[in-house]
Amino acid sequence: MIAVVLRKPGLLELADVPMPALVTDRDILIRVEACGICGSDLRYAIGENPWALHTLGRHVPNPPNIILGHEYSGVVVEVNSRAYEHLLGLRVGAQAFRVCGQCEFCRSGRENLCRSTIHMGHAQGWGHQEYYPGAYAEYCLAWGDLVYPLPDHVSCDEAALADVLCVGVHTVTRAVNPAGDAICIGGGPIGLSIAQVAKLRGAAHVLVSEPSPIAKDVLAQIPGLIAVDPGRESIADAILRATGSAGVTTIYNSTGTAETILETLPLLSESGTYVNVAVHDTPLTFNAMALGSERSFTSSSNAFYRDVAEAYEMIFTGKVKMAPMITHHFALEDFAQAFDLLFQIPKQSFKATLHPGRKREPLTHETPARARLVLAGVE
Ligand SMILES: [Zn+2]
Ligand SMILES: [Zn+2]
Incomplete structure (x- = not known):
């Protein structure tokens, strides 16, 4: 073959x-x-x-x-x-x-x-x-x-x-409070999968920070998500504008770059979860105070079997696009x-x-x- x-x-x-x-x-x-x-x-x-x-x-x-x-x-x-x-x-x-x-x-x-x-x-x-x-x-x-x-x-x-979506389903399980407001750093296929699942899990505001025009076009076809152009406004400003508060409960970072992690870690609310979805072999230095008040920093790997089943169910029932x-x-x-x-x-x-x-x-x-x-x- x-x-x-x-x-x-x-x-x-x-x-x-x-x-x-x-x-x-x-x-x-x-x-x-x-x-x-x-x-x-x-x-x-x-x-x-x-x-x-x-x-x-x-x-x-x-x-x-x-x-x-x-x-x-x-x-x-x-x-x-x-x-x-x-x-x-x-x-x-x-x-x-x-x-x-x-x-x-x-x-x-x-x-x-x-x-x-x-x-x-x-x-x-x-x-x-x-x-x-x-x-x-x-x-x-x-x-x-x-x-x-x-x-x-x-x-x-x-x-x-579905293989992309199940990663998104699993990633959202990593959040301590998946129903809280969230931002996805990176609006690629994984980012938009996470964002849609976060919305389904009850997050009132789900922002997606993504600079590329083609990703913004795709994002515009998926209802319920708030687009952020990091080239036009700071992520901090975008969060304040969309949610009225200075931080979000969960940050899902599907780029994994040290630059975006360090920029957005201070925007995590008390007891919030920072989920670094793309693990790179890169040094990262930050003040441990950033994880005070029970904030946590974690990653997400692959998916559970039940995440896969749930991903197919979401696709079959049209809950996600x-x-x-x-x-x-x-x-x-x-x-x-x-x-x-x-x-x-x-x-x-x-x-x-x-x-x-x-x-x-x-x-x-x-x-x-x-x-x-x-x-x-x-x-
Ligand atoms: Zn894949
Ligand atoms: Zn085993």
């Missing part, structure tokens, strides 16, 4: 690779209809391992020949057990990760931190395969007990973004154009999806060196 392979940092290549093997009873094969290109994929493409940074809290080198892609949906074409025969031919969204269920984290309900997580498209997993290839491919594995059949009114594109986020669609074979577009500064796109189906001549893509410069801005 055709897949996009990350040969080594900076080198993505279209290649003919073996079909994924169904090994366990739960394994099912999906013919990929849509796969989102995640900000973490851009980080993998230039040699980082964001999965390890977020889940293990340390750097882990990536193996060669990763097939990226963890935000996917498609049609079930093969199953390995009669228990999942009812899924054959159905359009499904796939939960891209599976945890061991036995470790201390899993047993204590913190399965999102399981060290033995198998995560499709993240070069993670130490089972029968060297790693679990993702969905930048014609076919991808999933688990029969972790897929969500799609109602007719939900597109495969929207379903692929994910479709406006997809600004560009590409054939799988046009991945190079997609990556070029996503690395551009200023941003020319919001979310791009890959769609397997068209066959072309193999081509090679060197990730632009300047990509390193945009790291701080991607999610």
Whole structure:
């Protein structure tokens, strides 16, 4: 089958690779209809391992020949057990990760931190395969007990973004008081997912600070959120204008830059939570007084299983809007154009999806060196 392979940092290549093997009873094969290109994929493409940074809290080198892609949906074409025969031919969204269920984290309900997580498209997993290839491919594995059949009114594109939304669902669980006023620093796909979930959790005012014009266009299509242009007014002024108070209960920062953290940490109210969603290996110096009055500073990793279920439910019932986020669609074979577009500064796109189906001549893509410069801005 055709897949996009990350040969080594900076080198993505279209290649003919073996079909994924169904090994366990739960394994099912999906013919990929849509796969989102995640900000973490851009980080993998230039040699980082964001999965390890977020889940293990340390750097882990990536193996060669990763097939990226963890935000996917498609049609079930093969199953390995009669228990999942009812899924054959159905359009499904796939939960891209599976945890061991036995470790201390899993047993204590913190399965999102399981060290033995198998995560499709993240070069993670130490089972029968060297790693679990993702969905930048014609076919991808999933688990029969972790897929969500799609109602007719939900597109495969929207379903692929459930993987983004579940991160937002989980991030909001990190807030001590999710119903308090909140601001999202960074209005990319993760930021707008968090913002929508925060709104659903009862926050009266949810602000989103985002400078890029294309993100502002997307934000305008999602009702209930308050746009802040950090180039035009200070975030402090925007909070005061929108809420009438000097701070907010929760700050969700999906950029993770030291600059934005230091700028906004003083805007956290008493007992509020600062959730740093994008962990970077960067020094951070601040006065410990900033965490007085029971303020807390934390991060968010992946999602619980129930967060994924809730994300699908929110999409199926129309409680959130994910479709406006997809600004560009590409054939799988046009991945190079997609990556070029996503690395551009200023941003020319919001979310791009890959769609397997068209066959072309193999081509090679060197990730632009300047990509390193945009790291701080991607999610
Ligand atoms: Zn993702
Ligand atoms: Zn575990």
